[in-house]
Amino acid sequence: MGKKYGWLAIVFIAAAVLYLIPVEAKQGYTGELDGLLRAVRATGAEIQEAETRTRVELGTVTSPKELGELAYKWSNRFDLVIINDLQLENGRYTFHSQANFQHVAIDLRLVGVPYSAGLDAYLVLILRETGSEPQDIEKLQQQVETAFRAAGIIPQFSTCIRGMYSDKLGDDQQEGKILSIFRSLQANEIERLQDETVISVSGYTPVWKQSLNINGRKMNLQAATHRDTQSPGTRLTVGTPIITAEY
Template sequence: MKKNIVLFFAIIFLVHSYASVQAKETANVTKILDMKQAMDQHGVILKKWSVYTKGSAGFTLDVNGYRQKAALLKKAAKGYKWNAINEQEHLKMSGVRFSEAGSIKERLTLVAYPQKGKLATYLVYAVEGRSWNKNQFQQFARSFQSRVATYFEGKTATFSCVTGVHSDTMDVGLYKQALELMTTFSAVPVEELKEETFVSISAYTKHWDEKLNTAHKAMNLQIAIRNQGMGGQTAVTIGTPIITSEY
């Protein structure tokens, strides 16, 4: 009887832990909706959104162990077209697949490199959506958590990012525009970089639980704005907790 009670609570704990991880992954993706809404409020047209998840795939003794991990990943990830890139310093395998509409691109990358006489491996799952289709994004968001659970074994870190353009002549300077976007998230600035044609602000908002601890303070939001020259568009990028794509 006592063993049954212990087993019952162990199962409850595992289910709760799994649900917490799933909820966290869903929240990481749906932050894109918050960033899209902020862009809408400030007249920025979203051109691309992306989600970047990475995690350790553990250690393996040799190349054969890496190949076994690669084979298991291929079996779990259906519909990908794979390419192997073996370099002197590390082993790398990458697979790509597209949604039926062709607007969402998924890429899985498995990398192994020497560490302490073994091969350390890590996995990256990168998703990119061109333009904006709310229905397609929501469909992807619903499946994202199960895909992460399928591809990854342990802890993961997820980064979300949106990129857009402001085609009209901006009434305010780049820095003021970045501050206005930041206040949309009720965020406070942590670090900033100001140049004539480029501005970047790192900030912290209490609305999101995840954060990165820098040398100064915690941050979980980054905004970058670049002026692309006379008569050109203004590029706006928003990322959480940081921007992973090029500005």
């Protein structure tokens, strides 16, 4: 990411951390992916990638051995292949496994953070579709949710869509695309960030139950456009409740 819009990334990363802490959500699948796909396609963008992710706390373990057993347990539950076995890196333990199911890649990362009485265990699970059928994620996500609930865990998923416009859009055109998405999702704008190449708008839609609470205001939609200096097009990234990855 270039320096020109690095400050925007800092905002997104900070917001992503907030997402991991206080959210308002109710149980059950809410269909955010389908809503985002419809809204993005209606603006004429070509869908390049769809992604959902969740981060759950697995509690405390007493040793790296127990952490490794926990990692194997969850990998086996989702029939994943180990990419990097448990290792100590930068003061914390990490484990990585993944697999492909039809058009969807599933990526599991387990992290153990040491403290005085043991290790706090966290699991990050990402479902990613880069083919022609992003809706395939929905089926796998429901299976993943069922597995978590069977273990007494209620996961909260964030959703992100990445698309591309074939032309370099001017500021007015970029703003128009973003606001079109907001109208499609019945969302109200809350805040906006902009620099030479990026426009980012955050807002809230009552269509979805899940939301963040930032400074006393609800937020559950973020859309950003970026004029790509390496190609003739303009990138679009849309996420709920926020964009949780660099665009």
